[in-house]
Amino acid sequence: MVNLDDFIKSEGSSFPGKTYVEELLMPVFNDQRDYLFHVMFDIHRAHVIMLSEQKILSKHEAEKMLEGINRVAETDVVGVCYQPQFEDLFFMMEAKIGEEIGDELAGKIHIGRSRNDMGVAMYRLVLREHLLRLLQTSNQLSEVLLSQAEQHTETVMTGYTHTQPAQPTTLGHYFLAIYDVLQRDIKRLESAYETVNQSPLGAAALTTTGFPINRERTRELLGFDSIIENSYDSIGGADYLLETSTALMTCMVNTGRWIQDFLQHVTREFGTFLVADPYVQVSSIMPQKRNPVSIEHSRSIASSAYGDALAAMNMVHNTPFGDIVDTEDDLQPHLYRAFNNANRVLKLMYAVIATLKVNKDHAKEMSKKSSITITELADTLSRDYSIPFRKAHSIASFISRKTIQERKELYDWDVEEINKMIQEHAAITLTDEKWKKIISPEYFIKIRDIQGGPSPEEVKRMINTRNKTLTLQREELDYTVQTLIQRRKDLVSFRF
16 A cells, blocks of 8 residues: 555655656657657747748847757657656757757747647647548548449449348449448548648737737748637637547448448358458468458457547537647547558558459359349339339239248249239239349349449449549649648748
């Protein structure tokens, strides 16, 4: 049992106490060092340039400040460790800059700003990088999904509802469905980027400043798209965190659903997909096993990404509307981990899908079973013989039940037997050719050429449309990324 007097003595008599240092300041410092170091100096640079242009600092002062900032920015971050005389990384680096240019001049760098607006700006800059990286990975996955869809416009497979064989479709139609969901995930991430990429700088602690600063100039220098105009909103608003978390969570839930599907398709019983050798693992005791560990890990990591994003949302919930630590250093790493894991998932599944082998013959054979073309019998009776659809459905249902009772498949019946069953309900006689079409998965798919349907021609049309859109999407994202890279180069190399 810990002696209370000894504990109190070991904690010290002034702030920060030993436990506070070990359990809060040191972990927070390490996170700041690992995630915020480079953006902190970018904000220093932009602020000093703006102060000089606004005549708040002399050109000579600003030049000397930038020289000191740039020298300290070259510090090997790996060797930076917490030191008890500094509350956090920011104050340590301010002291380092003071060593380079003098404390008095270094102190002027903070004119017209606060740790509040600076902190929010740092978080937004880092989240911006994460969002762009995930958008790039999402576009890459989109590309391989379209590529596989294009290769499998005529690969017949079973479509499922309620986990049961439902109707024939094609693998191209299926991959395209996954692609379309991912595109909506991308739109949500793009929307989050728009919300995140706004500058809070100039809000200072909450109410701006009495110095004649130029908020628009720091926005421009740092590549923000706009300013959060209301200074209270700049500091108090946390919806940029909520929108980012929500977009991440939705993406990972959507991804996890089709990953679960893949794990079903790679089973020996289904046998539709074969995962390439680099992404399977052989059992240590059962040599026949081809364990799809790449997909299993992806499912698990997607859940982890979801969990971290949800943790961030929960940390914002019921917090006061203003500057509060709940939305700051303790929260941000959850989102960074969520992004890192989301990227891992999409990269792993890109590799799996790009190298996936499909057992087309087996998939086709499975699509002939379980009476999954029986819908077409009801449609044919209604469309070609003017039988009311409910009655046609009842006839098809009767034949389906009979097929199950007899432990047959639809193709086991000849047309005379089918006609006999139909004629118990209606005076209809199908031709052999008509019956063969009804039980054909290929025919079932071919005639479903309504917009969005699985017919090969319709799927090809959708793929062509989406290929054009994806090309533009990638070009726009590349332009955004390259623009920000150039902005940063200009900022780092700025000379008066």
